[in-house]
Amino acid sequence: MQRRTFVQLFGGALAAHPLRAFALAGGAHLDRIGLELYSVRAAMRRDPERTLAAVRAIGYTDVELLWSFGNFGRTPTQVRDTLRTLGLRAPSAHIAPELLLGDWRRALDDATLIGHELLIVPSLPDETLHSLDAWKRWADRFNSAGTLARASGVRLALHNEPDHVKPVDGVVPYDLFLERTDPAIVWLQLDVGNMTVGGGDPFAYLAKHRARYVSFHLKDVVADRSHDTDLGAGVFDLRRFLGQVTDIGTKPCYVEQESPADELVAAKHNWEYVKALEF
Numbered sequence: 001m002q003r004r005t006f007v008q009l010f011g012g013a014l015a016a017h018p019l020r021a022f023a024l025a026g027g028a029h030l031d032r033i034g035l036e037l038y039s040v041r042a043a044m045r046r047d048p049e050r051t052l053a054a055v056r057a058i059g060y061t062d063v064e065l066l067w068s069f070g071n072f073g074r075t076p077t078q079v080r081d082t083l084r085t086l087g088l089r090a091p092s093a094h095i096a097p098e099l100l101l102g103d104w105r106r107a108l109d110d111a112t113l114i115g116h117e118l119l120i121v122p123s124l125p126d127e128t129l130h131s132l133d134a135w136k137r138w139a140d141r142f143n144s145a146g147t148l149a150r151a152s153g154v155r156l157a158l159h160n161e162p163d164h165v166k167p168v169d170g171v172v173p174y175d176l177f178l179e180r181t182d183p184a185i186v187w188l189q190l191d192v193g194n195m196t197v198g199g200g201d202p203f204a205y206l207a208k209h210r211a212r213y214v215s216f217h218l219k220d221v222v223a224d225r226s227h228d229t230d231l232g233a234g235v236f237d238l239r240r241f242l243g244q245v246t247d248i249g250t251k252p253c254y255v256e257q258e259s260p261a262d263e264l265v266a267a268k269h270n271w272e273y274v275k276a277l278e279f
Contacts, residue, residue, distance in 0.1 A: 030242070031249070033274050034062030034091070036217060036256035040263040041069065048072045049082055051264075056086045058268045059275065064254045065093035065114070067107075068122065076110040083114070091252040092118035092189075092215060094159065097125060097138065100145040108152040118215060118252070119149065120189050122159040128173065129163060135173045139180035146185035157187035157214060162198030174200075178209060188212045191256070193219025193228040196236055206244060215252045216245070218274060228258055230266060231273040243279035 035055055037044055043051040048071075055063060063083075065071055071079050083090055093116055099107050100121070111119055121142075127134040146156040164174040178188075190213045192202040206213060220234035221227065231238065242248060255274060260266030 029276075029278060030253055030274055032061045032253075033059070033271055034064060034252055034254040035060045035267055035271070036064045036094075036254040037066050038094070038258065039256050039260070039267055041066070043263050044069075044072045048074055052082060052086055052088060054264055055267065056088055058264075058271050060088070060255075060267075060271060062089045062091055062252060062254070064120075064252070065090050065116075067093045067095045067099070067119075076113050080114045090114055090116060092116055092120050092157075094122040095119050097121045097123070100141050100156075104145055104148060105152075108149060108154050111154045112152065116154060118155050118157050118187070118189075120157045120159050120215070123161045130168060132168055132171055132173060132176060135168075135176050136180060139177050139186075142177075142181050142186045146182065150185050155187050155214065156185070157189050159189040159217070160191050160194050160198075160200075162194050165195065165198040165200035178212070183212050186212075187214045189215040189217065191217035191219065192236060192238070192241060193217065193221050193256070196221045197225055197227065199225075202236075202241060203244065206241070210246055213245075213251070215254070217254050217256045218270075219256055228256075230257065230260070231255070231270045238274075239277055239279045242277070 040051055040055065043054075044066075052063065065079065074082070079090070093111070093114070095107070107119065124138055125134075128138065142156060142158065149156040158177065160174060164177075165172055188209065190202060190206060194217070195202045195205065218231065218238060219228045220231045220236045220238065222229050222234050228234070242253075245251065253274075255267065255270045257266050257270060
């Protein structure tokens with residue numbers, strides 16, 4: 001992280017907002033805004049604590065952790081303590097799908113330690129790219145792991161990638177997954193940018209599976225739908241989308257931009273855009 005960028009971002013850190021439950025300010029704005037840490041992964045690799053301080057200084061109240069990146073070399077206890085010191089919350093984390101097949105009970109204990117409400121699988125192994133049978137196997141694994149998660153007070157969810165809505169043998173695998181998993185124990189995080197890039201309609205999926213979407217990734221996409229971009233610079237109507245989310249005050253919403261030129265500058269711009277957004 002460049003020193004100038006850090007100083008600019010950290011300048012207002014100590015005037016941080018008090019922690020509150022997810023809520024709407026005046027019924028028209030997101031009061032809590034989260035950042036998916038994949039958006040600042042290079043900075044996190046260099047200095048996790050300093051980067052998290054800069055993220056808090058921008059105004060973000062929440063972060064989505066990356067267990068799939070090993071939390072950048074930090075233990076669950078270290079992560080918990082850093083979050084507490086900075087006044088950040090981590091309602092959820094992205095986890096590798098293979099964790100469902102490993103020491104899942106210990107993972108649930110770690111989630112409770114950190115304060116996670118959700119553990120979210122961001123993508124599935126390459127075997128699912130061309131095999132509906134592989135999707136069925138993973139759906140069954142989610143059902144089993146989701147049952148244990150619920151008993152521990154944590155919810156298990158799937159986050160959508162662009163390829164999830166591209167047909168395999170004439171079937172949309174994401175639809176197959178939704179049909180085969182139990183909505184009482186397997187939840188969903190809707191990444192509006194990934195859905196759009198993959199050729200799906202976030203508005204249609206939200207309308208059809210409204211009760212299962214318990215978290216969101218907020219993105220914008222360029223006109224040809226090939227990749228994401230700065231919020232407000234693309235074609236996705238985020239204002240209209242947020243206005244259609246039921247009980248949005250209870251559902252973590254995370255800004256994510258996957259490959260910005262400057263991670264923290266983009267994170268600041270995107271926070272300002274969402275903070276000012278009325279819906």
